[in-house]
Amino acid sequence: MPRPRSPLLSRRLIVEQALAIIDADGLEELSTRRLARDLAVRAPSLYNHFATKEEILDAAANEIIAGVDLSMFGREPWPVALTQFARAYRAALVAHPKAVPLIVRGPARRPAALRLAETVFGALVDAGWPRRDATSIGAAMRYFVAGSALGSFALGFEADARLYAEEYPHLVDAHRLREHQREVDERAFGLGLESMVAGLVRRFAALNRA
Amino acid sequence: MPRPRSPLLSRRLIVEQALAIIDADGLEELSTRRLARDLAVRAPSLYNHFATKEEILDAAANEIIAGVDLSMFGREPWPVALTQFARAYRAALVAHPKAVPLIVRGPARRPAALRLAETVFGALVDAGWPRRDATSIGAAMRYFVAGSALGSFALGFEADARLYAEEYPHLVDAHRLREHQREVDERAFGLGLESMVAGLVRRFAALNRA
DNA sequence: GTCTATACGCGGATAGAC
DNA sequence: GTCTATCCGCGTATAGAC
Numbered sequence: 001m002p003r004p005r006s007p008l009l010s011r012r013l014i015v016e017q018a019l020a021i022i023d024a025d026g027l028e029e030l031s032t033r034r035l036a037r038d039l040a041v042r043a044p045s046l047y048n049h050f051a052t053k054e055e056i057l058d059a060a061a062n063e064i065i066a067g068v069d070l071s072m073f074g075r076e077p078w079p080v081a082l083t084q085f086a087r088a089y090r091a092a093l094v095a096h097p098k099a100v101p102l103i104v105r106g107p108a109r110r111p112a113a114l115r116l117a118e119t120v121f122g123a124l125v126d127a128g129w130p131r132r133d134a135t136s137i138g139a140a141m142r143y144f145v146a147g148s149a150l151g152s153f154a155l156g157f158e159a160d161a162r163l164y165a166e167e168y169p170h171l172v173d174a175h176r177l178r179e180h181q182r183e184v185d186e187r188a189f190g191l192g193l194e195s196m197v198a199g200l201v202r203r204f205a206a207l208n209r210a
Numbered sequence: 211m212p213r214p215r216s217p218l219l220s221r222r223l224i225v226e227q228a229l230a231i232i233d234a235d236g237l238e239e240l241s242t243r244r245l246a247r248d249l250a251v252r253a254p255s256l257y258n259h260f261a262t263k264e265e266i267l268d269a270a271a272n273e274i275i276a277g278v279d280l281s282m283f284g285r286e287p288w289p290v291a292l293t294q295f296a297r298a299y300r301a302a303l304v305a306h307p308k309a310v311p312l313i314v315r316g317p318a319r320r321p322a323a324l325r326l327a328e329t330v331f332g333a334l335v336d337a338g339w340p341r342r343d344a345t346s347i348g349a350a351m352r353y354f355v356a357g358s359a360l361g362s363f364a365l366g367f368e369a370d371a372r373l374y375a376e377e378y379p380h381l382v383d384a385h386r387l388r389e390h391q392r393e394v395d396e397r398a399f400g401l402g403l404e405s406m407v408a409g410l411v412r413r414f415a416a417l418n419r420a
Numbered sequence: 421g422t423c424t425a426t427a428c429g430c431g432g433a434t435a436g437a438c
Numbered sequence: 439g440t441c442t443a444t445c446c447g448c449g450t451a452t453a454g455a456c
Binding site: 101104105106107108109115125131135137138140143144145147148156157164168169170171173188192195196199200202 | 331335354413
């Protein structure tokens with residue numbers, strides 16, 4: 001098949017299909033050959049739209065971050081906005097759990113990720129936080145959200161009860177964590193998030209007393 | 211070279227070299243060929259000691275977790291112990307930052323990781339935390355520590371000042387984050403950790419008042 | 421029972437025809 | 439702008455020397 005009348009591919013089509021493959025079968029299964037096959041072309045054609053596979057992954061990561069709701073900043077008091085943001089951030093990552101390793105690399109030059117950083121940092125500074133603390137809070141949020149979305153805590157344990165029974169007495173019920181995976185992970189995220197924000201509120205008050 | 215008099219390889223040697231390669235050049239560079247070359251053997255020889263490459267990675271992950279100090283539990287009040295543990299946990303992961311994706315998978319059947327879970331969970335329950343909350347706290351700690359060790363916040367930003375100047379006014383100084391990477395990331399971890407523990411102390415007090 | 425030699429299939433990427 | 443052909447390196451698997 002020589003050059004077609006109208007392009008068979010586009011950056012948008014490629015990114016969409018890449019995300020679909022990642023969501024369905026994981027990052028390891030995303031190969032240029034597989035991606036091309038699902039788009040009904042040959043692998044080298046992809047290189048007319050992206051210089052490397054890396055660029056395709058970068059575009060997919062930007063797409064995910066672009067979906068994070070940031071509208072609470074400037075509309076809610078900072079502790080409320082921060083909590084809502086963390087939940088929205090986590091929701092976006094959990095919607096594509098197999099793509100999380102991509103996002104953890106940082107904003108780099110991805111527009112959506114830079115806009116997110118700008119918004120969160122700006123809102124905290126506007127609320128009265130020192131710039132240095134605002135940076136720390138933004139970073140801490142990313143640590144916690146990314147860590148929670150990267151890998152389930154509950155799924156890290158085997159379903160085999162005998163594994164724990166003898167040697168790990170406190171973990172006698174650990175084999176049941178998998179059954180309640182969603183609930184266990186969301187409860188842990190909620191507890192950690194609320195605790196961290198409560199601690200920040202205390203610190204903010206102490207800061208303004210001084 | 212036929213069969214040598216004494217074995218050239220051992221599980222310990224292989225795991226040590228694997229960690230050295232990961233630390234030096236990253237997970238992607240760890241191939242069986244590279245690993246074998248650095249050990250002065252041929253790649254297939256590795257399969258006499260490990261069934262798959264996956265098993266080698268698993269053993270490396272266990273080695274890292276085995277280095278986490280847990281002695282503070284049962285010796286310090288739980289808020290102090292939890293804080294010290296989180297710092298020790300992070301230190302172990304930061305010593306092998308490129309191996310963090312391995313550890314985030316959870317304890318599975320790795321003895322050192324199971325011992326860690328057993329110790330942390332047991333200490334919290336012994337201190338008076340409900341089992342469900344103790345699970346959440348253990349999970350939240352893992353989220354935060356893994357997220358912080360997985361990828362630097364500071365290094366996620368480019369050193370190019372022009373990237374931020376026009377479109378992201380609040381990020382005018384973001385290009386300098388890289389210069390102070392260690393300090394920025396450690397300060398953020400400390401702020402998040404102290405805030406979370408402070409919030410947990412509050413919650414614990416409320417729990418015991420009820 | 422440990423290592424060597426060798427082969428297979430698949431990965432990312434490039435050159436050049438059309 | 440997509441194709442064919444091709445390169446190199448990866449993990450895996452098996453046969454056989456000793």
